[in-house]
Amino acid sequence: MKDLSARVLNMAQMRGASYADVRVVNRTIQMLGVKDGRVQEMIQNESQGFGIRVIADGAWGFAACSRDDYPDVDATVNHALQIARASALTKTRDVRLGAPEANKGTFRSAYKMDPFMVSMSDKINLLLKADSEMRRMKTNHAHLVTTAELVFVREEKTFGSTEGAYIQQEILESGCELQVLATDEAGGVQVRTYPWGRHQQTRGFEFVLEQQLVENAPRIAEEAIMLLTADPCPAYDATTVILSGNQTALQVHESCGHPIELDRVLKQEASLAGTSFLTLEKLNNFQYGSEIVNLTADGTVPGGLGTFGYDDEGVPAQRADVVKDGRFVGYMTNRELATELNLGRSNGTMRAESWNRIPLIRMTNINLLPGAWKLDDLIADTDDGIYFDTNRSWSIDDKRLNFQSGAELAWEIKGGKKTRLLKNPIYTGVTPTFWRNCDAICGESDWVVWGTPRCGKGQPPQTIRTGHGASPARFRNVKVFSKS
Ligand SMILES: [Zn+2]
Missing domain, CATH: 3.30.2290.10 (PmbA/TldD superfamily)
Structure with missing residues (x-):
């Protein structure tokens, strides 16, 4: 070689x-x-x-x-x-x-x-x-x-x-x-x-x-x-939602992972996932989520599907802050764009599907850092809400703002207990409003680095494997309904 x-x-x-x-x-x-x-x-x-x-x-x-x-x-x-x-x-x-x-x-x-x-x-x-x-x-x-x-x-x-x-x-x-x-x-x-x-x-x-x-x-x-x-998921304009760890992972992928790709922000890339609402003036100056929301782009987390030693520009894998205490503080970058925008060293996210494709800025492991709750306690602490488990469908606009997501199953929560299995559940929201309404995140024991093996980007299209460390999380004032 x-x-x-x-x-x-x-x-x-x-x-x-x-x-x-x-x-x-x-x-x-x-x-x-x-x-x-x-x-x-x-x-x-x-x-x-x-x-x-x-x-x-x-x-x-x-x-x-x-x-x-x-x-x-x-x-x-x-x-x-x-x-x-x-x-x-x-x-x-x-x-x-x-x-x-x-x-x-x-x-x-x-x-x-x-x-x-x-x-x-x-x-x-x-x-x-x-x-x-x-x-x-x-x-x-x-x-x-x-x-x-x-x-x-x-x-x-x-x-x-x-x-x-x-x-x-x-x-x-x-x-x-x-x-x-x-x-x-x-x-x-x-x-x-x-x-x-x-x-x-x-x-x-x-x-x-x-x-x-x-x-x-x-x-x-x-x-x-x-x-x-099962009964269909009831419709509410604003209720409390708890997302399972894997549904939270999908939420992170779509509403945080894609919009922090700097080439999308600069409109150099729009294929398969559009551009981004996280425009340059928002860097260090935008409340992305509530103060408990901390997100990283971390190519070093053990076992993550986006974990490696060096990216495809030869830059070492790194852990970079994306959202700190709810504030948007960082993009995923490459050498050229980090230099052009004076962002310091590339944070090492250039990846190609294989030898015959050019590297692009791709998610590594975009992680929602764990909070302090245990899932059982979180459910017990919820009077009235719906628990969404395992993603079934997803749709989001090309700025990554308005989204709707369906889960394979949901549980009604009444008085702190799971009471009724619900079918065809869907929740919908607007990215920053949704994350600002996040009021609880489960801790290390419920935290898993979920793998998403089929993330698409580019022309010709490239499929890349990304990871998302996430645990169950609770969101207030969420619109839910059932797929007809
Ligand atoms: Zn993707």
Whole structure:
């Protein structure tokens, strides 16, 4: 890898690049799936290649080459330079990257059991067992479709730059999902997933074992069946809502994670999630939430799906404040925009889906820091409200202000107790008003770094894996209703 990296960087420099970096990536994905008691999917894909970014004539160029085409290294470097020189024709200023990042180092995800070394039969048997535990709950009036999935990813990547950086990383991910689709003759359709759609972390097979898929399978099947005959969520213009940890994670992703991407703020990027209401004049000058709301962009949190050693510009992973005591204090940045806006060093959030995509500002782990409550105490402290559990649907405007979110299930809370299961619950709000009405956040014991493995951005689209540390939280004066 070192030879290829040095060769590419030398070529780029000799041919006039003022800066170049190269990522050599080898990515393996294994996907295993069971549906209704049968093995549905056993796939392993491997993808190898490199991507080169150059600055020439003050503008960016990017090109990539698969391993099969390595004889074309020369042409790939030329291609990146041609794109840079063509881009320079329309530039408004030269790209500046600030102080050099000549980092050298290695990083490896912390894992105990390498999932690629666990036997295929052990993995498939786990899925078949969980699937049969879901189907065991079938009743006469409910038809069930059940699926169980495991996903494992290994990414080995080497980063080198003409500034002298040389970094080797091995990122390992393990993910799992159970799903029950329950239908009845009246046309009712209900879904329950576990842990929350697909949950994923940068850990080994021990992560999957800790999720206790077999033990949780009958419960979610039972809940899906109960939801078919549950009462619809009542409509209130303003009530108290408690969001489960995973629903809070989704709320953070959509209403905080995307609007703090600095390229969206500057309208350089609007694909798939729009721009942002968190415009530059609001930095350090805007009450995003109540005083108990603290959010960080943290590429270092153990096990997070957005955890790594260095980003795809070779900048070390960092923990940066985003919202402090309710005040908006920071964006996710890259080297170019941090320099342009005098924001200091990049906080290390440039990520590419693979070798053949250019890095973009992407969420790392956007975390809502834990408060002091225990979930049981929080429910006991709530006279009248609704507990929303596990996201089912989501919609938000392209400034990330007005949103609406549906959960798989909800519980009515009366007099401090969960009293009634409710189906098709939806809550709606406006981002800062919603977060300013947050009056309680649960503590460390309820705090999980939830993984969102399918965040989309860019043209061509890139799917990236992000993490969100979150615990259940309470919000006042929230409008709720039921999906018709
Ligand atoms: Zn997203």
